[in-house]
Amino acid sequence: MIADSASLAGPPPPMRVQPDQSACQEWIYPLNRPKRDYQFNIVRKCLFDNTLVALPTGLGKTFVAGCVMLNYYRWFPSGKILFLAPTKPLVSQQVSASHEQCGIPGSAAAELTGSLRPEARKPYWQSKRVFYMTPQAFVRDLHNGNADPLDIILIVVDEAHRATGDYAYCTAIRYMMVKNPHFRVLALTATPGSNAEAVQSIVDNMHISHIEIRDENALDLRDYVHRKHMVQHVVPLTPELVNIFDQIIKLMQKIYSPIGQFLPGADMATMGDYRPTAVSHQLTSANRWATPALLNLGVLARARTYLVTESFEMCHQRLMELMAADAAKQSARSGKKKLAADPLFQSLIMSISELKHANGFIVHPKMDKLKTLLLQHFSSVLEGQTASKVMVFASYRPVVEQIVEHLNEQKPLIRAHRFIGQAASKEGVKGLTQKEQLQVIESFKKNEFNTLVCTSIGEEGLDIGEVDLIVCYDSHKAPIKMLQRVGRTGRKQDGHIIVLVAEGKEEENFAKAKAAYADVQKAIVDGDQLVLYNDIEHLIPDTIRPEVCEKVMPIEPYVPLSGALKKRNGGLPRSMPAGGIEGFVTAKTLVNGSVASKPKSTSKRVKSTLDMNAVTDSGDDESDMDLDAALAARVHSPVLKRINSDHESEEPPKKKRKPKKKSDESSDPVRPKPRPNFQEF
The missing domain is CATH 3.40.50.300 (P-loop containing nucleotide triphosphate hydrolases)
Known part of the structure; x- marks a missing residue:
């Protein structure tokens, strides 16, 4: 806590800092x-x-x-x-x-x-x-x-x-x-x-x-804003993937039938991935029997979304995880495995296995479309003999890896490289260290590769120079995500954006994102909805x-502390006298004079202590989702766990808090000074 509530009570102190008139x-x-x-x-x-x-x-x-x-x-x-x-x-x-x-x-x-x-x-x-x-x-x-x-x-x-x-x-x-x-x-x-x-x-x-807001169409920005040309490509599924999709929907409908009362009006083809899971957390004790079915329905909805918008391999992986989890949980009464024994589920898994056996790696139609578009782009650039750079955005790391592998089949015309965060994936695959991230950015600037395939790390605060083409492999209905991606191009010259969307829900989400952005801009400019x-x-x-x-x-440049000075200032040995003993030593060890006989144990204990201090210190900051190649070379952060097991995320998990009671807001339009929650301090 920053301070106890008693010390915060009473009126605020007078202004200490006085102006130079x-x-x-x-x-x-x-x-x-x-x-x-x-x-x-x-x-x-x-x-x-x-x-x-x-x-x-x-x-x-x-x-x-x-x-x-x-x-x-x-x-x-x-x-x-x-x-x-x-x-x-x-x-x-x-x-x-x-x-x-x-x-x-x-x-x-x-x-x-x-x-x-x-x-x-x-x-x-x-x-x-x-x-x-x-x-x-x-x-x-x-x-x-x-x-x-x-x-x-x-x-x-x-x-x-x-x-x-x-x-x-x-x-x-x-x-x-x-x-x-x-x-x-x-x-x-x-x-x-x-x-x-x-x-x-x-x-x-x-x-x-007070709010100062401008969009790309503002009159006073027109001389400084370059046009951004956006093209949307609707990508249908192949007949083989349509067959898998239909089987998933059929299985979901069977699971949904006895629990439909908890998800009224749900369409298995478009239902949100998290809706069944959210409903399962709200069930009363009398309805807990529906929890397993709701959870299975949520996993199948996620697999369905992966199949339609992302990757066949991700869909397959999620179904395999579901089958493994189901096999580990047996019915308390009969001892039978539930979902794994369902004929529809078995038929679905069999169809996927046969498809993989016949075709090997199944390329999602979006990836084929992406490769075709980039081949056209770089071929036209090659004719003009001017270098060009492309950024591709995807929401999931496995998709990033697959895109890079697929595009690099067209080397040297397309030279792709992944750009992901530092956190390890749920499978234990390490991300890129900050040093590696900076090397990737420098290589991209030097045109050592011309296509950067990014997760969310590339969306915000990234300075990588001019990018000619942005490709959104998937789309979001949240306008912030869409605008951050689009903002990577059109800074020094006209930019081009390609958005790949699957038929159906993803196509609708993209339309909602554009409409939501326009609504937010209008609401802020009009001011009629803000106090x-x-x-x-x-x-x-x-x-x-x-x-x-x-x-x-006149410019007086800032001279940062060197990395070595930063490290020394916080180090324990620097402030120790000569011959000092590091780490915890028992009284018996001191009396026996055998401190030096256990250097390995002492060293290990000191290292553990220092590591904990480093983690605590770095905990001041969120993990690094944004990079600046010229200025961030000396910064290193610990690896942090991801919040979501699938989405790319670089923020540490937040502690759960009890929900706060909302007080009735006054109808008075004058906004009062906020009262802090003293428990936080």
């Missing part, structure tokens, strides 16, 4: 890069409001943040400024952008993440004024007293669409609002949310009073109206 007479807009009117207008608003800035990828959100940081650095000489980003590589990327473009003195900044132990971060809080951190590291420094909330005057939040639920962004802002409400918030995102409710959640958690805060404090005197001063700022 002379410096406040003007605000500086750096001209170190060509002026863009939309950036100028957004910066002017962000200086005096808690602002949510939603700009398409590649249009300079970081420059906007740097301008605001520069002015608060000047206005409040004793105030501290934070730039929070969700991963360590993204933190490093923002350090470079802010100091190279806006003129914030590099000597005043520090990059504080889990790479530095908390005790090593403390001196920097006392000597520096600008901090680039992960939100987990910031919350920990609030907890241990390294950071004094009364000294903080500005918090910039990158990838603000993550600010929902109990994410560290929300914890940090809630705590700050209690201990020191006299600070400014700037929240940055390319995709604010999938619906108006999600955007409202960000507004509430970040205490937002903003209107209690935002004016941090400089009301009598002062700063005038703009446009000028080129």
Whole structure:
């Protein structure tokens, strides 16, 4: 806990950080890069409001943040400024952008993440004024007293669409609002949310009073946005796969028949994968008899989805897992195996086995379509003799591996490489280490291979240069996913996007994603569905109206700590006197003078202790889903388990929390200051 509830009771303290009234007479807009009117207008608003800035990828959100940081650095000489980003590589990327473009003195900044132990971060809080951190590291420094909330005057939040639920962004802002409400918030995102409710959640958690949003069609962006040409290809199943699909549906209908009351109106061909599982958790004790059937139905629905949208091999693997699990569970009464003994299930497995025996590896029609499209693309590029780069997005690692293998059959025209996260798969297959990820990015930039096949790691915060073509192997009905993928192209020239969708539900999901994005943009622009805060404090005197001063700022680059220095600062042996004994030693061992006779045991114990410290420290940060090839070379994170056994995920599993009781909201449109949940602190 950061503090007990008693220490948080009562009114907040007065504002400690006072403005320099002379410096406040003007605000500086750096001209170190060509002026863009939309950036100028957004910066002017962000200086005096808690602002949510939603700009398409590649249009300079970081420059906007740097301008605001520069002015608060000047206005409040004793105030501290934070730039929070969700991963360590993204933190490093923002350090470079802010100091190279806006003129914030590099000597005043520090990059504080889990790479530095908390005790090593403390001196920097006392000597520096600008901090680039992960939100987990910031919350920990609030907890241990390294950071004094009364000294903080500005918090910039990158990838603000993550600010929902109990994410560290929300914890940090809630705590700050209690201990020191006299600070400014700037929240940055390319995709604010999938619906108006999600955007409202960000507004509430970040205490937002103003929103600056632009889409690709905004009038003031037209001179800076390149066109993106999107083509959708509907890919039907082959007759052999249609036969497998029909058998799965027939088996699902048989299982569904006696439990239909729990899934009224469900269509076995389109029912969501998680719906049966969710219903099984809501059953009363009298209806628990339906749980096995519901769980089997959920697994079959997932296998059906894999068959239609992803990969025949993934479908087969899921059915084999279901059969193995069913074989291990026998009926308590009769001792019979349930699903495995069903003739329809046996017929399904037999059909799959015969198909594999006759054809070997079964290529999904989407993969064939993908290969055909890329052959056409690179053939046309070859005629023009210009290099081209392609990114292919898929949701599952096994699909990524299969796509890479299938495309590399066309070497040297198509040279594909996988790009996945660090976490190990459920089968124990290791992901790519961060060093390997950076090597992949560098090789891609150097055109050593021309096709990067990615999981979700490639969707957000990735700087890999210009990409000519994006291919979405599968689609999502969530607009954030779709927009993050599409945002990888069209930055320096017109971009092209190909979306492969299966007939039926996936085709509908893609249409929903596009419609949802348009609805969210309209809801934010209209403002009729959002309630903003209107209690935002004016941090400089009301009598002062700063005038703009446009000028080129001198650049003082930021010099990061070396990797070796970071490692030494947290190491136990560095602070030990000569001849000191490492690890736990019993009194008997000391009396007998036999410490040196057991170096192996002592060494092992010390290594275990240090490893635990490293894990605890790195726990400040989420795993690294985003990479910057030039700036992240010294960062290494532990391997984290995946939340979902199939989807690519790089975030550590979150602790389960008891559901909170929702209080009735007032009809008063004035948004009150949020009351923190003191139990969290």
